[in-house]
Amino acid sequence: MGDDCIFCIISKGEDKETEILKQNEELVCFRDICPVAPHHYLVIPKEHFVSCQSLQWHHCSLVERMAELGKAVLQEQGVSDMTDIRLGFHIPPYTSVDHLHLHVVAPLNQISKYMLYKFTPGERFIEADHFQKILSKVETCCCWPG
Template sequence: MAGCIFCNIARGEEPMTTILYEDEKFVSFRDQRPGAPHHYLVVPKMHVGNPSTLTNKDIPLVESLAEVGNKVLQEQGGNMEDKRLGFHWPPFNTVDHLCLHVLSPTSQMSLLSSTIYSTTFWFMTVEKLLEKLEAMPADQ
């Protein structure tokens, strides 16, 4: 999508962004304003809207994002026991492109970061999003 910063990053058009992981479907890189010592973003290469646009058909996509997020966190030496993976919910997302936040260790997050990335109406963990998608009717 033209003008989408995450699409530009996925196409390698943002030279200031170091890609930590890339495969045929996803890219991962460091968050510009980290909320934890390890804070990575995982985005689909294909433009996908924010998490509120997802349906139960997108469950495999969310699961794959989480798999990549865990892989990147482990490769980067993050704490696999003290982590949080989730999505900002509109209107609290800054880019309208699906983006998984991977944070670790959560015990070292500041009070502000703990609030921004806590399970609330503005941030949804992978588990909560999967529950929401699984509860949707099958035709959605």
Template sequence: MAGAAGKGSDECVFCQIVNNQEQTDVIYQDGEYLCFPDRRPATQYHYLVIPKQHVGQAKTLTQQHVPIVERLVHIGRSVLEQKSIPFGDDVRFGFHWPPFNSIDHLHLHVLAPASQMGLLPRLAYRPGTPWFVTADWLLQRLKKMPEDKSNTVQTGVAEP
């Protein structure tokens, strides 16, 4: 599926990881997706799940990207299961919401246990804020979009 905004570049650290130009500990990999630990973990288990193909930030996604987001969440849950990490109410799956994101390559944050995050991470990964949305919220938003929606969504603050 085509990217939502922009193309992969030599400057995108996630594209560099996909192309083996940047090293990381790969936890999961298939032909289309990759999962690895966040370099600055906010809690004991903090993973990033990305599509290998450069897909733009969460705010630019459309209804056609629902399968990608669903797959990212599925992989995140599978990784937690494989590592025997319970993913009940103390796990957070979400995305930073532009302009409060540092990398414009779609990436799902998988955080467990969420209750053990420090003060700053609790703020940075707090659902329902203008800077962080849950995967469930994003999926609901995308599913409500008309199919012919343009690739760039011009909304402001994320709703909880």
């Protein structure tokens, strides 16, 4: 990707304003700049993918690792109720940055009522575990459930 992708810049550690909460050789986690709940983080791969629609069946484990990192950050930030969280992807054209990013939001019951529609599974948003099931069944994603 070009030098203008903000998430690529963040993943390289070149954006000094973004605090990296956790990272490894493949993934980076940081706070969303417009949080909808007390804990709202983004997990991105260092490799550039435009969106969840760019992934294929062999990326199932990437999605799983993204979710695991997100859950680890929630626990490190003091979230203990892992049943009151939401992990998922916005589906284009409902993405704001063209770089794959997993939203990690908690507690679910504190998502702003004005923003809840953006994080409700449907045509805009797909939960990570459901997305993994879709990926595991198709070679390329061309159909997106509503």
